[in-house]
Amino acid sequence: MSDTHVDIDEDALSAEVSKLDTIPESPDEYGTRQRARRTPGGSAMSVLRWAWYSLTSMRTALILLFLLALASVPGSILPQRGGSDPLRVSDYYAKHPTLAPILDHLGLFNVFGSAWFAAIYLLLFISLAGCVLPRSRRHLRAMRLRPPAAPRNISRLPVSTSWHTDQSPDDALGRAHELLRRKHFRADRADNVDSRADRADNVDSRADRADNVDFRADRADTVDSRADRGTGPTSSVNAEKGHLRETGNLLFHVSLLVVLVGIALTSVFGFTGSALVKEHDGFTDTTIDYDSFSPGRFVNIDKLPPFSFTLNKFEATYQRGGPANGDANSFAANVSWQPSLGAPPRDYTIEVNHPLSTQGTNVYLANHGYAPHFIVRDGSGHSFDETVPFIPQPGTSQYDGVVKLPDAKPQQLGITGIFLPTASANPVNGMPTSIFPAPDNPAVVIGVFSGDLGLNSGLPQSVYALDTAKMSRIATTTLRPGDTLTLPNGAGTVTFVGYDQWAAFNITHDPGKPVVFGAVCATVLGLVMSLAIRRRRLWVRASRDDSGRTLVEVGGLTRTDASGGFEDEFKRLVTALQSVVPPTAQDG
Secondary structure, X not given: OOOOOOOOOHHHHHHHHHHOOOOOOOOOOOOOOOOOOOOOOOOHHHHHHHHHHHHOOHHHXXXXXXXXXHHHHHHHHOOOOOOOOOHHHHHHXXXXXXXXXXXXXXXXXXXXXXXXXXXXXXXXXXXXXXXXXXXXXXHHHHHHOOOOOOOOOHHHOOEEEEEEEOOOHHHHHXXXXXXXXXXXXXXXXXXXXXXXXXXXXXXXXXXXXXHOOOOHHHHHHHOOOHHHHOOOOOEEEEEEEOHHHHHHHHHHHHHHHHHHHHHHHHHHHOEEEEEEEEOOOEEEOOHHHOOEEEEOOOOOHHHOOOOEEEEEEEEEEEOOOOOXXXXXXXXXXXXEEEOOOOOOOEEEEEEOOEOEEEOOEEEEEEEEEEEEEEEEEEOOXXXXXXXXXXXXXXXXXXXXXXXXEOOOOOOEEEEEEEEEOEEEEOOOOOXXXXXXXXXXXXEEEEEEEEEOOOOOOOOOOOOOOOOOOOEEEEEEEEEOOOOEEEEHHHOEEEXXXXXXXXXXXXXXXXXXXXXXXHHHHHHHHHHHHHHHOOOEEEEEEEEEOOOOOEEEEEEEEEOOOOOOOHHHHHHHHHHHHHHHOOEOOOOO
16 A cells, blocks of 8 residues: 555544534544543533543443453352252352352342342443444445545555556446446446535545545545545546445444343343242242242233143153263153143143243243152151152252251151162262162151251241251151151151152243344344455546547555455456456557
């Protein structure tokens, strides 16, 4: 590229910039508009204007995007109440009784529904909207403008060539114009376009040249100076191609806005909840049947979709033998469900990534485990029939849980237990353990406590933990299905009848999901367009030289050719032009 001096009227430029508060200070090669740096003045309006410019700058948008990613980290590390396994929150409370309340107060167990997370993505939405929408208006205006006028010295462009032809200048330009239109260039036939008024229409105002991505670097190459443009009449075909590059760039950023809109729709009009359902038990879509429930601000909890289902049977298969021994092969929850009260029941199998969908609500299979069945008879002869879900221990094939009997006489009873699907003795210490997740040899290790369960203290307790501070252990043993433990001092008996399985379901109503899906697809499309399409310009001029022959000059320029290829494209275009505007015999 040759060094070219450009005479720029700085006073005129300053006047134009002052009229348009969205004109960038220096756009980059992708069309990213950086706001002109401003400082707050003394008045309140100046401070507000400065705050708005700062918030809607691309720099601020990138910072907020980084903060949004950083704020999502706790949601990926800590268990979430609206996540795939909300029971882990209770487990975290049991393991970290001091730290868990602090984290809960900060909203770290419900990160994506917290006020501070909503504030970040709301600011990000405003920042992107204030940055992208004005830029989109400028781009639409630029697409309607005529291609820029040809420079006087086409030979000084990065790629150029010339030849003589026997055709008249008018015929040569007409055929070149038709050819470039067929090749999808925005081509403009410019005859005698040299007056200042015409140049202003042809994007000669500095503000419009910035909107048309006619940056100073381009002007130095395409407009060789006011002196070089001269004052004589010119006839040329001005063509450009590649506006879709900036369109793709804007599509990418606008799609990010739409993603935020989809998230907002879900947070306002959607809901998410979880429910643990044992075999042969049912679930109805009312708040009382949820173990945890997080509705959006405008969700009417009295008008939830009126579906229900019953878990008939849960089936799981596991890999037997080999390095993946014990890994799950499949999980399936066979349910009978009704879309509304009084509707005939329908059978359906809920599997991983195959939810039950009805009325815009999806029921996902999230977890499963075992629920040991106990019959406990207290010292007074009263019998209690309890089937209690036990929670899986991470990294093992064991499940632990508790049974609380506050109505037992003469003292309250509590049972802690570990369910072993395939019971065996640990070869190191001889303690009972489970060596496989399938119920091949089920057993339960229990400890029985008597005393005060502490339920009347007014303090909340986890249903999966037993407070033994005011209780004493009276028995410990391992039971298999059908075994009975007799408690000392006439405290009663505990019979292990067997077990059922349970499944945990996530129930979500996500009205923003189609919006987010479409926006993500548009984001990928916009990214591909912005990376694959190149912005280039071509000028064809035909004029009579001193000998009276027609001289055809062709030149081209591109801003985005880092990977190369424009020179080859230019050669192909020249070959095509020479096929319709053939060189004279001596030039050929």
